[in-house]
Amino acid sequence: MILQGILFGMSWLTLGVILFFFLWGVSDGTVSADNILLWAVLIAVPSAILWAAMTLRAKGRRGAAMALASLLAVPALLAGIVILVFISNPPQWH
Numbered sequence: 001m002i003l004q005g006i007l008f009g010m011s012w013l014t015l016g017v018i019l020f021f022f023l024w025g026v027s028d029g030t031v032s033a034d035n036i037l038l039w040a041v042l043i044a045v046p047s048a049i050l051w052a053a054m055t056l057r058a059k060g061r062r063g064a065a066m067a068l069a070s071l072l073a074v075p076a077l078l079a080g081i082v083i084l085v086f087i088s089n090p091p092q093w094h
Helices: 002-028 036-058 062-088
Strands: none
Touching (some): 002 036, 002 062
8 A cells, every 4th residue: 555655656746747847848938849749748648657547546456556657656766766876976977
């Protein structure tokens, strides 16, 4: 039950970050007609995954819902860990 909450929380957070950067891009003009299709896919795919996971959870298929939610949560968690490692231990580029 706790793992399920963590996975769904991370999935929602991932979708929130994507929407934040989309809205930021709309406000400063970097999201335009040239790249709106890319943004539509970047928003639609995680939304569909999260919607399907929540639908499976509502139907009582918790294992499948957690597996689907982990498609968003695990890569976001790994990316966050890499960013924290680079912040806490900056690389020497010379």
